[in-house]
Amino acid sequence: GNSVTQMEGPVTLSEEAFLTINCTYTATGYPSLFWYVQYPGEGLQLLLKATKADDKGSNKGFEATYRKETTSFHLEKGSVQVSDSAVYFCALSDRFQGAQKLVFGQGTRLTINP
């Protein structure tokens, strides 16, 4: 079945450092790919998405490119801030009766120190 594998955390960086969180997937067909973020005490929020190969999703300085040849969707940010501290989840969608059934990676906890 479909699955998502993320780099294990926790990840701790200093402010203004470069961030990469790796994500690879296994899927049949052509899934859409997502990054969700969960801030402390809050629900998951969609950070960015890409729906087809070579698409680049971007939001709040974060970027990820849908790479079909390497089945990857790595999350990057050039200069992180303390406010980026959160848990990040990579996910893919598996169409189910027209709805969007998500399969999540295990999550990566990111801590940014000032």
Next chain:
Amino acid sequence: GAVVSQHPSWVICKSGTSVKIECRSLDFQATTMFWYRQFPKQSLMLMATSNEGSKATYEQGVEKDKFLINHASLTLSTLTVTSAHPEDSSFYICSANWGTSGGREQFFGPGTRLTVL
């Protein structure tokens, strides 16, 4: 964006009792909602897909008689954990689909932490 609420945000109950968790879409109608379970430091595990007006579809390994799901209206789905035991303690999260078929997005509730004593 669309807002999804959950109630309660946390609950403590005794072993053997039942607990009901509500999931509401506040500013949109959702024909499909999803229920997830999140263990500490682990990912979200889809438990079931809740369809308005019909039976829920459970994932493999999820006991449908233990986790009762009711989606009685387009804005409300409920998850009832029946005869709860300590191993049912977890963080339960719901989500709802919103948008057109070309651009549906899932919006998540803030979660409900269940502790069974």
